[in-house]
Amino acid sequence: MSATERPTDDTRKMLADSLRGFLGQHWRVDTVKRGPCPQEIAAIWSKLVGQGVASLGSDPDMGGLREILVVMAELGRAACPAPMWSATLANFALAGAMSEASVGLLRRLHAGTARIAFSFGAFDPDRAAGSIEVTNVKASGLLRFVEAAGSCTHLLVPISPSALALVAMDGPGVGVEPTRAMGAWSLHQVRLNAAPAEIIEVEFLAVHDLLRKAKLALMARAHGAARRAFELAVDYAKERRQFGRPIGQFQAIQHKLANCFILLEGVRLILDHAGELHDRGDRHWPYFADCAASFSAEALRRVSLETQHTFGAIGYAEEHEAPLHFKRVHLDTIALGGAAHARLGIGSFLLDDGGAELPQYDLGPAGNALREQVRQWLEENWSSERKAAFDAQPFAKREFDVEFALDVGKTGWIGLGWPSKFGGQGRSPLEQIALIETMERDEAPRIGAAIQANALMMFGTPEQQQKYLPEILRGEAMHGMGYCEPQAGSDLAALRTGAERDGDQWVINGQKIWTTTWWGKYMFLAARTDRDAKPPHAGISMFIVPMNTPGISIHPATTMYDGSFANIFYDNVRIPLDNLVGEVDGGWKVLTGALAFERGLVGGGIVLKVAHAFEQLRRHIMAAEADRPLLANDPIVRDRMAVLASKIEVGRQLMMHCAELAADGITPPEYGAISKVFSSELMERFGETALDILGQRAALSEQMPDAIDNGRFEQNLRHSLMWVISIGTNEIQRSLIAQRALGLPR
Template sequence: MPNHDQLPTDEERDMLRGSVRGFLGQHIAGARTVDAGRQTERQLWKQLANLGLTALGTDPGQGGLREVVIVQEELGRAGCGSPLLSAALLNLSGVVEQANDERVAAVLAGMHTGDHCIPLAFGEFDGDRSAGRPALRSDRLTGDIAFVEGAEGATHFAVFTAGPVLTIVDADAPGVMIEAATAMHLGGQSRVRFADAPTVRVPLNKDGVDNLVAIARLGYAARAYGAARRAFELAVAYAKERKQFGQAIGRFQAIQHKLANCHIDLQGVELTIGSAAKQYDAGARDWHWFAAAACVLAGDALRQVSLETHHTFGAIGYSEEHEAPRHFKRIHLDVLRHGGARPARDELADRFLGGTPDRLPEYDLGPAANEFRGEVRAWLLEHWSGERRAAHQQPPFAEREYDRAFALDLGRTGWIGLAWRKHFGGQERSAFEQLALMEEMERAEAPRAGAPVQAAMLQVYGTPEQRRKYLPEILNGKAIYGMGYSEPDSGSDLASLRTRAVRDGDHYVINGQKIWTTTYWGEYMLLAARTNPDSKPAHAGISMFIVPMDTPGITIQTSTTMYGGTFANVFYDNVKVPAANMVGDEGNGWKVLTGALATERGFIGGGIVLKVAHAFELLCTYLRGVETDGKPMRLDPIVRQKIGDLAARIESGRQMMLYCAKQVDSGETPPHDAAASKVYSGELMERFGEVALDILGLEATLTEGSPGAILRGRIEQNLRHSLMWVISIGTNEIQRSIIAQRGLGLPR
């Protein structure tokens, strides 16, 4: 594997993408298929070689797997079936350096110049039984290989046979016959027959071939992603222009949410593929795991995207004159190659259900965050383990969501203000260090502490006096805030809230009702109230207040939630709050409020996915020790399939978490990206709970405290709790509208 420091920069990768896209846009016609004849294919191959694309993988300075992935994505966008991936596989295999035979060296050298085109077949190592398994006898190859791309323009074929041995056959040699075939009604999928065809041989090791198969699956997933992305972009553009019932169909919520789902799926696939390629280039031990996760995710997500984009096009997408059908076919072919998601899913299951317990791979978050992760882990081992942690877990869920003594201990570290500016008393640490803290806190099952939304709001909009009074209380773990937003007639529609705040001298008098308030037991409530009932638009008359919860006139009526916690109806009857407690200017509360929610959503998806990841690891640990009818449950094919699928989906959520953290560190958190992470992670938590019940059956429904409750009842409790994450902090339906309108530019 190449030295990470030698690889191209992100700017150079952008240049590569632009160059390849420009070339393919100029040379590949919109309706072009790959079965255009030998002469045309060889001309195209020569041109691609002139761009240096047939040499990718030979020199770290010219590119590694990330560059190969970029090229594959662009081939997918253009609908080009040129077998560049075969060249990359041969380069990455190291066979170029091992080719002692002058004939082999000459063939491979010709591949780099574009004089030779060499489609590669894995034979018995392929992972798909229909790919063909030719056999080598006395340097003669006999048998078939199927679904071969670029065979029409090939000068040679490279085929793996038992050993493993890489055999190279001249396409014009006696005993070689090429039969054109179509798959998904897409041309260029030839069957090649060998009948005692003469070969030259290069021995390789089995691990090397397994690596190449994993790379090949990832490369085809990347090409499928490129095709899906192109079709999706066409569908979005179509939705903006196509009119029905007098308006663009992109204004309809059904279309907006359909395309928002596609955007989320595509982002997850893009990030997981890119991560896997990066792990390979960095020489990471777990790169195989990341590649398997990407392939499993792509297998389901990209096919769903291809269906949804066609639904958006309607009848126009049926026409073969349109691009969409070709992309549909390409996606379905590519995600199935080399066994597709099936062997990748099994590989994921092996990691978590094998004989040796294993966890989700830890990310390299950078030197500072990696070091901080160890510091947090050591601190939690000292301050939140053993008897203290065990004692905290004994009471019911509603009584262990918060621990004041722990909050004070954490406050002494300064970590509650990890990301705050130093002049506010913070440490100005990076978003990745925040992730390290979140990850370790979740794995230690430590209770939450601090008030991140309120702290961010005060730092941006608070007066100097407010900052001096309230920020130290939050930083030291002494104060926690509730959020008084929702009302009986204004849940997600906060612009319609009715709670009034009327100025009376140096105070405001507040009257109204808030519902579904979870942290009603905190020291303060961050309250949204209307100070100008006649303002236009309606949200212009909202202001934000810090309300001490011991203020006279506040009445709390609690309710038990379905997930075992509590929330409250909070009534405000002539509650007098000093005017100095207003955060921001009067009537500016909407800006203050939405800014705070955007801050929270930037990390809320990451927090949720870390909860799912921890629960997943606990579930897998439990499954390794369970038998059903005398057989280990971990060997059950259905269980393995479900665990592999969950692992891939969790990895997608973790990648979205990292993506949001990177944006935070760059100084921006686009609301549609935070929304995508929140939507995906919340629904992933729901999915995890449902799948866990499917695997474990009725006994998994036993509640905490019941005899025989699995994992102290946390499986079913997590499922009940998951609904809150989908609804709170802006329902997922609202988040999908944000994605569609702000991210995709669909009309409001």
């Protein structure tokens, strides 16, 4: 089967829908509550074999790891402990083995006449998992935590990098005892006492990679369980009333569930990405598998706990479905060494044998080509003495560079994603990511006025578009955003700055605060044109105000990250009528429409900043320093770097998902919000972690003697707070996610 004939996203969705309906018809979610149920598990597995899932993993053309993860997630949703996990591992372990024993075993497995319980034995990272020894084709030993062993016909255990032992479960010397773990009965203890064993030779078992696949499958099942419980909690929050209203209307519940949704989406994307890379044969798939396991384990447990908190006492009762999923999540996420073992793999990738950079994402042929083109342009135009002179300036002087903006303007890249009718290049969101990423890696100054340009393209008159867009495109004009006021921060509908029509002019009076880019040529200003409008946001209009207009008084202030903003007073500022953007009293649509268009890539821009800073931190950790022990060898440092790396990959996955959505139109606001919330708060955590690892010297600020990278890391932390607050505080974004994505009441 060709690459284009392999299973697609649509076929995976069909697989999920089909299995969900099938399990809903043939499996009762409360079956496992009654204790060990080997007959029921054997029966449902026989039916699932008829659906074709038993052969997944044996033939890549029929479906690979991505399809397996879909099946495991649906089993998790249904609280069904059918031995799919073991069947998958048997398929992977025996793939390519042509012995009569292996071929026969797989044939019986796929036909449903053999049900396999798989154990890693001595290869299990959990030291309590047990092991067996095989002498004279007799197996002895104790294996713990064996799934569904009571319903299986055979036990399969790796005993060397090139051999597995196969034991008939009904043979002599085999004892199987159900094990109650986390209050559930899905595991078993298997004791072998000189049990007859068949040795199956394989060319190369690749146990470490098999462990990664096994862990991804468990995380997928845990994700299915956590997602199901979460959905039940969301429905409950819509119906359960306390203090006279649905609890889903309380901000505390909305934000709790929004946090859960962010984590679940991160898990969904990173698991699927790891599976996709595996099925494509990408050399980085083990790294992404470890990142997926590291992030998923902790994220899913957090979701599981918060779900129970939302249910309160009703979810604490065993009669409810939620406790089943709580138990499954915690069992699956600690198995095979859990997150800690996955982080060992990430640390090794990043820091051993010279270390490796975070892998570059495939942005498609056009995106990859543009990334290289921009890299070469920067090497020729933003390097050596020019860049060194810029970097030597205080941060406040490095927010913008006039000459650089004009040089970039000649390339047309400021309008990379603009439609061609406005002079843009009409490039894809992936190409826009390529530009942002490469500029960030080279620490180039910011360019353009994306939100304002979007507003003009969406709502401006032809005359406005012809006047202002070319200036932005050429890098000649920067636009500030005049939104916030003393009593109107996130609540922009409360703004008081007014604009009144006087003949052929608008007269503006009021105050704006926290205005960045106050030094720009224009201000994109929100002002009230109807003070009695109901609701209040219905009386707002948007204006372009030249900053050299009489009556504007600017009072700059220094930000906590050494940048600047200004308090700006508008005192009888007169501008022409045609400086109105959009309709009178229609400014809310202009403001939110432009922001929605841009928010889809805001989170991506932030996580790319974090990824670049991470690389600088990684290099410092690997650098030898006098007689001090190498930080790269410190197990705590390695673990913390691994945690950061896994979260960066989730942030990048959210970025890529927003780009995919944007390719089909505007990214839904709730998904832009998810990416922005996750990445901005990751930026905060990165700053804290960098200081913890590097110590007090990293707290020395720019232009101080011995400051590390001219104060880069401490300034990253101070700067991170801006991203959490700007373009809508994260608290507002969480409310948006809860109401738009989850349908919770306002």
